[in-house]
Amino acid sequence: FIWPFFSHFHRSQAIVGNSGRRSSVSADPVPPDDQIDDKQSPVSAADVAWYTTKDKILCQVLDWVRRGWPLGQINSEFLPYKTRQHELSTLRGCLLWGTRVVVPVELRRQVLATLHNGHPGVARMKALGRSYLWWPKLDEAIANWVADCQQCQHTSSAPPKAPVREWELPRAPWSRVHLDFAGPFQGHTFMIIVDAYSKWVELVAMASTTAEAVVRALRRVFATHGLPDLIVTDNGPQLMSATFQTYLARHGIRHVTVAPFRPAGNGLAERAMRSAKEALAKLGPGDWHTKLATYLLAQHVTPCPTTNRSPAELLMGRRLRTDLDRLHPDYVPEKPLDSSGRARSFQEGEWVYAQNYGGIPVGCRARLLRLRGHGHTEFS
Ligand SMILES: [Zn+2]
16 A cells, blocks of 8 residues: 555655746746647537537437438538438537547637648648548638638748659668758758658757757657668768768668759658748747647648558557547546546545655655645654
């Protein structure tokens, strides 16, 4: 019975430490943000269920799904549902088409805004939406949303001219990575790393792009993903320097250079590289740290339109949870042990084993005098 108490006490300490640190960070002035509203919580399954009851069409469809469809003619607005009637189901008040949540009218704008986090194009928004949600004419709504986005129209790129030369298909995740620089955007040059296998993008804001700085940044990225077998870059001076070459040699990483004026040489990885650069160009003023993180998460979870697998699935072997998962009625949030009743609870006056985590670590048998909440406890 000692361990549960031990862990409980320890966790409480950790929570105090975290909140203290967070408050000191948020003391920094945060510029107003034009795009991301962190105060608005993501659409939840409960929201979907609530607005489904307010949506005249979905209400009727839900009723038919539960009690059977009418045999005769029905109004044309119900046809998209009627043609899918054998794939429609309900779960906790939400309507599902297959595994996709049918989003009621009231929530569609908010969901479109979430799909457009980081300003992906139409194809990527459709690919992301496909894994989570649906409503009639969703594709049209997505196309209109992008057409109406000023930032997207402002920075829309010309389609690629030359056909891309394909590299040998990489056989394993994080085996061949492509490295390039972009910027300056918002006063920073960014190092972009793309995994050729999964198209996973890493972005690092660089204060400088000397060989030493590049090696330092790579070490940090490789701490997460491990060492690649091959790194593809242009022949920038810092990448040809002895410092960089020595670092690669020491870790057995082969280096291939491609001509900077022929970026098509990087093939599909270069396509991911280019969309990362476009995303950086769209950062705009405001809290670019937040925008960058939002773009990266969206990039990591958006399935590639051709393979239907996301970079995270290919690189990490799992789907990452995002705001969009919250809207599915299947989603069950993890509860802290304290609220589930599984954690050991204590009575005042009880004998326990207490461990001191502040100052000198001391563990001893003690009598619990008073529980004061937030993990604070008095002992004798
Ligand atoms: Zn946009």
